[in-house]
Amino acid sequence: MTKPKELLEDAPGKTLLLLANEAIARGVLEAGVRLVALYPGTPSSEIGNNLTFMAPHIPNFYFEFSTNEKVALEVAGAAAVAGVRSMMVCKGPGLNVAADPFFSLAYVGVRGGMVIVVADDPSMWSSQNENDSRYYALMGNMPLMEPSDPAEAKSMLLEAYEFSEKVELPVLFRTTTRVNHTRAPVRFHEIRERPAQVEFEKEPYRFVPVPSVARLRHPWLLGQIAKAREISETSHLNFIEGTGDLGIITSGVAYTYVVEALDHLGMNAEILKLGITHPLPEQKLTDFLRMHERVVVVEELEPYLETHARRLAQLHRVEVDILGKEQGYFSRTMEYSPRIVIEALCKIADCNTCINWDEIDSRMKDMADLPPRPPLLCAGCPHRASYFAIRTATRGKAIYPSDIGCYTLSIAPPLETADILFDMGSSISTACGIAQVTGQDIVASVGDSTFFASVLPGLVNAVYNKHPVSLVVLDNRTTAMTGHQPHPGTGITGMQEQVEPLDVEDVAKGLGVKYVKTINPFDSLAGLVREVREMVKWVRENHEPAVLVSKAPCALLTAAEMRKTGEYPPRFYVDSDMCTACKRCLNRLSCPAMYLDSVTDKAVIDEPLCNYCGTCVAVCPQGAIKQEE
């Protein structure tokens, strides 16, 4: 709950309770970063959410919400090539989007320091996979750092820029959800000034990797990584602490669980904590392996450090038992916790803990009948009306390719309008694939931010190759899922400047879509159903793509506006005399503001939760849901 204003304060020595994401936003100032470009993605979102409100107050600083991660990496990479410090931020899958420039950037290198923050998501709290981005560093030959907590997120970031400039390579700065969303005291340091402008010095035979250039750059890159390894060997970011026969190698947030577990068990061990995990300090690591008969490797997700440890042990003929995922002591899925590490260490050291796991597990079994509370579309969400209409118009029989955003929550009953999803932008392209091999109607859906981020090439593909698909663009005027960032359709930039917004309808028409309409989903639910039906019919007859833009602001934006002005529309209520307890509203909409009165068995609207969309009014066959005059 730290305000962006507080992060701007030129107050060295001041200590604030910060999320690691807020600490990184502060670090941008202290490292003298000139440009930051990103596309929002949880768990990294709060970095951009703070920087956008800090940016207008920072001299010689530029921040943008780029249209997608590939664009962001190219913008930030070029700034670092030009000679200033820059940063790109993304979530794990975002780095996949930016993979193409990522590899080239390592070949050409940078003149100013550059950091690529990538936030992985073990347990997939808000992602479609939990792939381990550390392998990008290995594959792309880019230095890699992993902070463990908010204070380290900032201090290590400052070192990452120094490191980057020493080896002329971007540094991959890898966090995980648990680090991003940990809050702890962080101490402020001096703010570093940024240059107003630099001169771009031409050096095409370095920065244009045509084959003849790239062939020279690859050995250069390997040489830089060798230099980086020397730095890693002596860096204080790779340190040893504690004493004991047992050795433990760890990195990231897992380090904190190791310390907690040892403290809890009263166990002694020597810990090698790695902050620079590529290139690894191979000498230091090998020496560490030599000093112990048994070494445990504790790291979330893939056995990245573990495999390196085994490689080094084999290479240098070290007799050591390396214990980790290969023997099943740790899992390759889901985030870790103190319990997981305590249990594994107990097994390895053959000792006991005072915690009675059986008793605790039996408690959880007692709770088996507790109804689950997964995230769902908010009360008043325009997507609920849109999906109700899509489902009704197609009688649930069409194929519904989905995309990445809040609207993917339409997978749940009763809306059930998400059938296939790969990645950002896959709605339109998967629709094309399905259209070619089935005869079924296809209604794909995508949000406005994702439309600009990743749908445009797929839509051009659909137009040019004449794919018979319907696309509904759910334009809620923001990037809702990640916390309401602006995008090219909103008219606000990352610098908080007003600009001309791009209009989804105009863009679709410009790309050659012949059937494009815009409708407000709250105007008339029956009208919306009719529009979807008409579009599907048109596509069937004309055998080419059509676009319907369903445009109404995110319910959270509307609710915030009402709170600000204090002006609320008349309330909605269920007229219990007219309600026949058919429960159609509850079964067909699943609105979190509606529940069943256990006594009367009739529907009730929870007034404080209602966001006044009125969608339920049209769903009631009795006309029992009304709005006060």
Added chain:
Amino acid sequence: MEKTYNILFAGVGGQGLMLLSAVLGKAAVDAGLDVMTGETHGLAQRSGSIYVHFRIGKPISPLIPYGSADMLIAMEATEALRYIEYLKDDGVVIMSKNIMHPVAETKAVALDKTRKTKYYTLSAVEEQLRKVTSRVIALDSLGLAIQAGNARTENSVLIGAAAACPDFPISSEDLKNAVLSLVPPKTRDANAKAFELGTEAGTACLQ
């Protein structure tokens, strides 16, 4: 502080859990105590179940080990049960009596034509909690908030109740100051009153 005091906050996205955690964080830092929290952000904000691990004293990791929470503060009653594995034996539970029925539950109740499926009740929550602890402070937080003059001061009621616990590591005065410095200025009086009502009710429950 020699020992780490662990609090698990639980609630439903949109209830203001993050602000509650920020209030306590400020109070702890102002009292010179070290703090570490593990929070839920993002997707789970959409009416989903959310939590904050809040550790004061000598926190090492952001997550409370199972069975080690000294206190569980739930802004919704069934959410107290969802995280029961974290509570230590005889730890304190401070919870709102309010139950927000998840949509999935409403649907199950609505679809059962025999009307045998019932909503989870407060007494069922209390019965389950009693298996782990006798120290349960169940508050009509909304009623007390309205009594304090503002329905949106429920969180201050809950924080006020925490101050009623004798082993709570932050003084009642520090807590109250933190609440009053972070709430909107025009709601300060109502929040102060809500805090006091929470402390009174909490003290009564623990006796």
